[in-house]
Amino acid sequence: MLDPVVAAALSLAFAVLFGAGAYDKLANVIRFRAVLADYRMLPPSSIAAAGIGIGLIELALAVGWLSRWLPLWTAAASAVLFIGYAGAMAANLVRGRREVSCGCVFGAAHAGDRLSWSLVIRNGVLAALALLPALPLTARVPDWADHAVATVAAVALLLIYLAGQQLMGNAAAMRAWRAEPGR
Numbered sequence: 001m002l003d004p005v006v007a008a009a010l011s012l013a014f015a016v017l018f019g020a021g022a023y024d025k026l027a028n029v030i031r032f033r034a035v036l037a038d039y040r041m042l043p044p045s046s047i048a049a050a051g052i053g054i055g056l057i058e059l060a061l062a063v064g065w066l067s068r069w070l071p072l073w074t075a076a077a078s079a080v081l082f083i084g085y086a087g088a089m090a091a092n093l094v095r096g097r098r099e100v101s102c103g104c105v106f107g108a109a110h111a112g113d114r115l116s117w118s119l120v121i122r123n124g125v126l127a128a129l130a131l132l133p134a135l136p137l138t139a140r141v142p143d144w145a146d147h148a149v150a151t152v153a154a155v156a157l158l159l160i161y162l163a164g165q166q167l168m169g170n171a172a173a174m175r176a177w178r179a180e181p182g183r
Contacts, residue, residue: 005146007133009153011065014078014130016158019062021105025055035103041088057081075134079127086123089115104165118168 025032033051036042042050061081064074092100093115100115142150 001138002132002135004137004140004142005150005153007135007137008142008147008150009157010129010133011068011071012150012154013157013161015062015065016154017062017105017161018058018065018078022055022059022062024105025051025058025103029055032103035101038100039088039092039103040097041091072134075131078130082123082127082130086120086127089123090117090120093117093120114172116168116172118171122164122168 029051032055033047036047036050036054037044057077058081061074061078064070065078068074089102092098098115102115102119104119
């Protein structure tokens with residue numbers, strides 16, 4: 001059984017993550033369509049619809065996490081989406097295609113937004129974490145302090161996510177630097 005504070009922290013963190021992802025994809029739909037096309041996983045005729053569709057799915061998941069309406073569906077759909085992202089990344093990595101933008105929220109501005117096995121693993125971890133709030137909750141009723149702790153924990157989780165993104169970006173920049181002639 002899961003403590004309601006843990007479920008609330010994860011729900012809020014996923015709401016922010018999916019909300020930011022939806023905003024990034026829908027506000028920059030042309031760039032995101034280019035990312036989708038570069039993955040070479042979809043027929044060219046479906047790229048435009050998929051670009052909007054994925055953004056809308058992420059928006060629906062953000063609302064689901066924030067409202068906690070249909071929590072089992074939201075958790076399962078989130079895990080499936082993360083596994084789908086990981087699968088598309090892994091397929092491109094197996095084909096030797098590392099120089100594809102990951103399309104990740106908070107990733108496009110970093111040198112580390114290229115595909116890597118670290119991103120595949122990260123998405124697997126996110127899929128597992130997304131399933132945690134689907135576990136049965138303890139009967140404990142959270143009070144105001146619990147809600148404050150859940151909010152701080154959600155912020156901490158998002159900062160850990162951002163730190164991981166930065167570390168992956170730094171690692172990619174270091175690999176590129178070491179690959180330069182004369183190094």
